[in-house]
Amino acid sequence: MSLPLRFKAVRKSDGLESFVNYDMREAMLGSNHCAGSIDIDGFFSFDLNSTPDLDDVEICQSTGLTDSRGVEVFEGDVLLDEHGWMFFVVWEKGLAKFRVRDFVADGYVYAANTINNMRVIGNRWMPAEELKARAEAVSATVY
Numbered sequence: 799m800s801l802p803l804r805f806k807a808v809r810k811s812d813g814l815e816s817f818v819n820y821d822m823r824e825a826m827l828g829s830n831h832c833a834g835s836i837d838i839d840g841f842f843s844f845d846l847n848s849t850p851d852l853d854d855v856e857i858c859q860s861t862g863l864t865d866s867r868g869v870e871v872f873e874g875d876v877l878l879d880e881h882g883w884m885f886f887v888v889w890e891k892g893l894a895k896f897r898v899r900d901f902v903a904d905g906y907v908y909a910a911n912t913i914n915n916m917r918v919i920g921n922r923w924m925p926a927e928e929l930k931a932r933a934e935a936v937s938a939t940v941y
Contacts, residue, residue, distance in 0.1 A: 805859050807858075808858055812925070860872050863911075864914065873888065875887045877917065898910060
């Protein structure tokens with residue numbers, strides 16, 4: 799059984815997330831849709847009274863993996879390990895797989911299978927102060 803092809807939209811200016819509530823594969827190939835057509839309004843629900851600035855929106859694919867609490871992990875998510883280090887999830891185009899990259903040094907890369915030992919605390923477009931506060935709160939209560 800294959801996993802659904804799921805995505806979320808993130809507003810890059812503040813990190814606000816909007817989840818796609820349907821399986822993208824079915825939306826593209828299902829009998830109720832023309833092949834290749836996607837209802838763009840179904841993607842974005844940041845503000846129902848306005849159309850999002852698409853230059854400010856990042857579409858992030860699900861890795862198909864979950865963190866230590868069972869939360870689905872998406873490309874661009876920021877993860878916290880048990881030592882208090884932050885990482886973010888990237889798609890390595892040349893390798894055709896998801897990897898976990900050190901958030902601070904931006905140099906250390908780990909296999910995506912290390913995600914199940916970490917916790918999602920936000921995404922890489924959130925303000926640094928908010929990520930730091932979340933990391934401190936999680937570290938104080940969990941580890």
